[in-house]
Amino acid sequence: MSYPERGESAAYLQVTTATATQEEARHIAHRAVELRLAACAQVLGPIASTYWWQGAMETASEWLCLLKTTAQRFDDLAAHIRSEHSYDTPEITATPITYGSADYLRWISVETNGGR
Numbered sequence: 001m002s003y004p005e006r007g008e009s010a011a012y013l014q015v016t017t018a019t020a021t022q023e024e025a026r027h028i029a030h031r032a033v034e035l036r037l038a039a040c041a042q043v044l045g046p047i048a049s050t051y052w053w054q055g056a057m058e059t060a061s062e063w064l065c066l067l068k069t070t071a072q073r074f075d076d077l078a079a080h081i082r083s084e085h086s087y088d089t090p091e092i093t094a095t096p097i098t099y100g101s102a103d104y105l106r107w108i109s110v111e112t113n114g115g116r
Contacts (some may be wrong), residue, residue, distance in 0.1 A: 003042045007114075008019075011070060011071050011072075011105075011109075012065055012068070012069075012070055012071070012097035012100065012108055013068070013069050013070065013071055013074055013094040013095065013096060013097060013098070014067070014068055014094070015036055015038070015067040015068075015069055015077055015078070015081075015092065015093070015094045016064065016065070016066055016067075016091060016093050016094075016095070017064075017065050017067075017085065017091050017092055017093075018047070018049060018062040018064050018065070018090075018091050019061065019062060019063050019065060019083050019087075019090075020060070020062060020063075020087070021063060021086065021088070022043065022045060022046075022063045022084070022085060024063070024084075025043045025045070025063035025064070025065040025115060026043050027084060028041075028042060028043030028065055028080070028084050028085065029042070029043055029065050029067065031080065031084060032050075032067055032077060032080055033080075034071075035080065036112050036113070036114055036115075037067075037069060037073050037076050037077040038067035038068055038069045038073070038077060038099055038112065039068050039069065039107060039108040039110075039111035039112050040067070040068050040111075041065060041067040041068070042065070042066045042067065043056055043061065043063055043064070043065050044063070044064040044066070045061070045062060045063035045064055046061040046062065046063060047061070047062055047063070047064050048060075048061060049061075049062045049066045053060050063112055065104065068097070068108050069108065069112055070108060070109060070112050070113075072112075074094055078092045087102070
């Protein structure tokens with residue numbers, strides 16, 4: 001097996017969101033995978049976040065949720081995150097997976113396409 005394998009023009013994404021609680025992050029992750037909006041999700045934390053909010057600098061403990069999906073599923077995944085998230089303005093960012101093993105990238109495609 002040779003590495004790295006190149007993803008096709010940002011066809012694969014790692015989507016990131018941060019939540020106030022582990023339970024919220026786990027819920028978003030579980031439902032996204034269950035609905036096949038993401039092939040997998042990891043919840044990390046707690047993490048220390050520092051940010052501007054409503055004119056003041058804030059620091060908070062948060063939980064990071066990383067979701068692997070395809071570019072085709074991004075809009076539906078983003079809508080899911082928005083609908084389940086407790087924040088007024090949740091982080092929803094996507095980073096292209098430029099390189100990855102061919103088997104893993106194919107697996108993302110299959111799992112976000114209903115297992116087909």
